[in-house]
Each structure stands twice: as structure tokens, then as C-alpha cells.
Amino acid sequence: MYASLALIFRILAAWAAALIVAGFVWSGIFHGMDEGPGWVFALLVLFLMITALGSCITHLRRVWLVAGRLDAQTLSSRQRRQIEVPMDAGAAFALVEQAIAELPRVEDIESAAGSLQVRAYVRRVDPYNGRPPSRWNLPARLAIKRNSVLATVTPGQGTCSVTLLFEPDAGVWADLLAVDEGSNFENAEAVSRAITRRVAEQRRDEQAAAEQTATEKELSVARLNLLHAQVEPHFLYNTLANAQVLTRTDPPRADQMLGHLIQYLRSSLPSVDESMSTLGVELERTQAYLEILKIRMGARLALQVDVPPALLGLPLPSMALQTLVENAIKHGLEPKPGGGTIWIIARGFDDHVTLTVADDGLGFGQSTSGTGIGLKNLRERLRLTCGERAGVAIVSNFPSGVAATITLPRDAREAIHAA
Numbered sequence: 001m002y003a004s005l006a007l008i009f010r011i012l013a014a015w016a017a018a019l020i021v022a023g024f025v026w027s028g029i030f031h032g033m034d035e036g037p038g039w040v041f042a043l044l045v046l047f048l049m050i051t052a053l054g055s056c057i058t059h060l061r062r063v064w065l066v067a068g069r070l071d072a073q074t075l076s077s078r079q080r081r082q083i084e085v086p087m088d089a090g091a092a093f094a095l096v097e098q099a100i101a102e103l104p105r106v107e108d109i110e111s112a113a114g115s116l117q118v119r120a121y122v123r124r125v126d127p128y129n130g131r132p133p134s135r136w137n138l139p140a141r142l143a144i145k146r147n148s149v150l151a152t153v154t155p156g157q158g159t160c161s162v163t164l165l166f167e168p169d170a171g172v173w174a175d176l177l178a179v180d181e182g183s184n185f186e187n188a189e190a191v192s193r194a195i196t197r198r199v200a201e202q203r204r205d206e207q208a209a210a211e212q213t214a215t216e217k218e219l220s221v222a223r224l225n226l227l228h229a230q231v232e233p234h235f236l237y238n239t240l241a242n243a244q245v246l247t248r249t250d251p252p253r254a255d256q257m258l259g260h261l262i263q264y265l266r267s268s269l270p271s272v273d274e275s276m277s278t279l280g281v282e283l284e285r286t287q288a289y290l291e292i293l294k295i296r297m298g299a300r301l302a303l304q305v306d307v308p309p310a311l312l313g314l315p316l317p318s319m320a321l322q323t324l325v326e327n328a329i330k331h332g333l334e335p336k337p338g339g340g341t342i343w344i345i346a347r348g349f350d351d352h353v354t355l356t357v358a359d360d361g362l363g364f365g366q367s368t369s370g371t372g373i374g375l376k377n378l379r380e381r382l383r384l385t386c387g388e389r390a391g392v393a394i395v396s397n398f399p400s401g402v403a404a405t406i407t408l409p410r411d412a413r414e415a416i417h418a419a
Contacts, residue, residue: 003072007179008056014176015052019045052177059179066182066189077180079188081164083195085153087202089116092160093153095202099194100149103187107146116153121146121169124183144170147184149191164191239292257295264288276385279346279355280312282321289322290342293329300339301329307346314346314353314408317381323374324357324392324404332361332401340401351410352389358403363396375404382406 023041060070067074085092090113097111097118105123112118123146146169154161166184168174239261246254264285283305294301325342333340340360347354375392382390389409397403 001070003075004060004070007060007075008053011052011056011177011179012049015049018177019048055179055181059181063182063185066186074182074185077168077175077178077184079164079166079184081162081166081188081192083162083164083192085160085162085195085199086158087160087199088158089153089155089160092162093118095195095198096151096153096162099191099198100151102194103149103190106149116155118149118151120149122149122183122187124180144168144174144178144180147180147187149187151191162195164188166191239296242296253295257292260288260291260295264292276315277318278312279307279314279316279321282316282318283307283312283344286322286325286344290325297334297339301333302339302341303344304341305344307344308348311346311348311353314355315386316355316406316408317378317385320378320381320406321355321357323378324406327374327404328357328359328361328402332359332363336361349410353408353410355406355408356403357405358397358401360397360399360401363400363402378406382408 023045060075063074064070073079085095087095093113093116097109100106100118100120101109103120103122105125106120107123109118109120124144148165148167148169150165150167152163154163166188168178168180168184170178239257243254243257243261246257287303287305290301290303294303321344325344328342333342343356343358345356345358347356375394379392382392386408390407392404392406394402394404
């Protein structure tokens with residue numbers, strides 16, 4: 001109440017002072033300083049004072065409708081807002097610029113990204129719909145047509161401070177003689193709401209993306225665990241059966257086979273719950289596996305390994321190398337009467353690494369049983385752990401056999417560590 005009365009008193013007092021000065025000027029021009037300004041001027045004064053009082057009442061009513069309260073802050077024609085935005089300066093500046101651009105009747109937007117400032121002008125509501133007011137409607141002709149908006153972004157540590165100024169597009173005299181009918185308060189609230197809404201939307205999007213990433217990661221881990229569980233060393237049962245027979249017929253060879261089996265299990269069991277391994281660990285496990293098979297197959301199985309030491313730390317899905325070796329033994333060398341050789345070759349290039357398992361066995365087109373689940377699982381595990389560019393290619397080996405090559409992108413290491 002006191003703020004409303006103070007506003008009305010200030011406006012009327014300012015108009016009264018201005019009209020007194022105008023009365024002296026009127027008297028000096030038309031009647032001389034020894035006479036009063038006359039009844040025409042008195043009517044003009046009465047009209048202007050009533051118009052000023054009406055403007056004050058309209059201002060109070062509209063501010064009450066917009067703000068729901070009347071106090072010094074809401075009634076002021078010049079509004080200031082300070083908002084903390086939890087983002088860097090560039091993102092905060094773009095957000096503020098978009099929020100100001102969404103104001104109704106905004107025009108002449110001036111953006112300075114270097115100084116992190118945005119200035120714009122907002123046209124006030126025109127009660128005459130673009131038609132010029134009457135020549136006798138002096139307040140309408142002198143009315144302020146638009147407001148100004150100035151936004152400044154101040155960078156901070158991980159956050160930014162946004163200062164917003166909303167003022168009439170006029171000099172200081174506007175604070176004494178004119179009111180804005182709450183238009184600057186309305187603009188200040190609109191921009192503040194727009195900034196708050198955009199920050200909230202960005203936080204919701206980030207939270208949704210984080211939740212989606214976590215969910216996708218959990219699903220990937222679950223699928224990897226399922227695929228890893230399907231990679232079972234079927235030779236284990238055959239190895240134990242052969243060792244049982246050898247204990248009766250050839251105890252030294254049985255002891256040798258069990259030693260290699262222990263070495264194989266020692267390298268396998270610690271990582272049974274891990275989806276990723278390294279080429280060095282997988283090579284050690286595969287060599288132990290092949291040593292066991294050499295006892296069974298004897299001279300029918302030969303092994304040649306060509307892996308540079310620099311590639312031993314290459315991330316590789318667990319059991320990936322052994323899956324290719326098992327396929328080479330099962331479908332290529334075991335059915336072949338004379339057996340053959342397994343080659344394990346790794347090569348590094350600028351943007352990718354290849355790991356090849358080749359054999360000189362029966363090759364394609366021979367009647368060997370198999371479901372293909374091992375290679376299918378391997379492709380899926382490579383896709384989930386190393387990205388879409390990782391894969392397995394199987395081609396014929398010259399002059400006989402098959403060559404299976406795993407291709408891994410060089411940047412798969414970073415993708416694996418980030419997963």
C-alpha cells in the first residue's frame with residue numbers, strides 16, 4: 001500500500017512541478033508575467049493530471065495482475081535480475097541469447113559473443129494497433145514505445161553469473177513522469193523463466209542420457225556375460241578322459257597332460273568373470289591348450305607363433321583367440337589324416353591391428369559338424385567391446401585350409417577403457 005501511494009505521489013508531484021514550470025512559460029508567451037496562465041491552461045493541467053493519475057492506477061492494476069503483489073520491486077520501471085547458470089560461458093551465452101529472442105515483440109537484437117553481452121529492444125503493447133493517436137492526446141504521443149534488455153554473462157569456476165537489466169528506452173525523466181504498466185517486470189520474469197526452463201531441460205536431458213548410458217552398459221555387460229558363459233572349453237572333458245586312460249597305459253604322458261591342463265586352468269579361471277583380456281594372456285592360455293592337444297594328436301599338430309612383443313598388451317575379448325584356434329583344430333586339422341599346422345600371426349598398422357589364426361587343414365566345403373555359435377558369439381562380443389569397426393573375416397588359406405582374422409581399430413583401447 002505504501003509503495004503504491006508513494007508511486008502515485010511521486011508521479012503527480014513530478015507532473016505538478018513540470019506544469020508549474022510550463023505555466024510560467026505559458027504566461028510569459030501569451031499573457032505576460034504579471035497575469036496568470038489562463039483558463040485554457042488550467043483545463044490542460046487538469047486533463048494532464050487526470051491522465052497521469054489514470055496511468056498510475058493502470059500501472060498498479062496491471063502489476064498486481066502480473067506479479068500478484070505491489071511493492072517497490074514490482075512497481076519499479078527498471079528491473080534487475082541475477083541468475084546463476086551451471087554451465088560454461090559459451091553455453092550460458094547461447095542459452096541467454098535464445099531466451100531473449102523468444103520474448104514477444106522483440107526486435108533489434110545485438111549479440112556480442114566476445115564480450116558476452118546481448119542487447120535487445122521489446123516493443124510495448126500498442127493500444128492503437130499501429131494507428132497514430134489523436135493530436136490532442138499528448139500523453140499518447142509522448143509515450144515510450146519500447147523497452148530495452150541488456151544481458152551480461154560473467155564466467156566463473158564451472159558456473160556463470162547472468163545479469164539482466166530491463167529498462168524503458170528513454171532517459172531518466174521516464175522514471176519521474178511515466179510508468180511502464182509492468183512491462184519491464186513482465187519481461188524480466190519471462191526471461192528468467194525461459195533461462196530456468198532451458199537449464200532444467202538440459203539437466204533432464206543429461207540425466208536421461210546418463211541413465212540411458214548406464215542402462216545400455218548394464219545390458220552390454222549382461223550380454224557379454226551370457227556370451228562368455230557360452231564359450232565353454234569342450235576339450236576339457238576329452239582331456240580328462242584321455243588323462244584317465246593314459247594313467248593306466250602311459251603314466252609319464254598322463255602327468256605331462258595334467259600339468260598342461262593345470263597351466264591352462266590357472267590362466268583361465270582368474271578371468272572367468274571378466275569380458276576383456278589381453279593378447280599376451282590369451283596367447284599363454286591358447287598355447288597351454290595346444291600343448292594338451294599335442295599330447296593327444298602327437299606329430300599331427302604343429303604350431304607357429306609370430307606376435308610382436310609390442311602387441312602383447314592389446315585389449316582382446318576373453319577366449320577370442322582360443323575360439324579361432326578351436327575352430328581350426330576341430331574343422332580343419334583333426335579330420336585331416338595327416339594333421340597340419342596352426343599359425344598365430346599379429347600385425348599392427350596405423351589405424352588398426354589384425355590377429356590371424358590360419359591352418360592348412362581341410363578347408364571349406366568339407367563335411368565337418370558345427371553350429372557356428374562360437375564365431376557368432378565372438379562377432380557379437382567384438383562389437384560390444386570394441387565397436388562396430390571390429391570384426392572377424394574368414395577366407396581360404398593357400399594352398400589349403402582356412403585363415404580367420406580379427407580386426408581391431410587402434411582407438412578401441414580408449415573405447416574399452418571408457419566403457
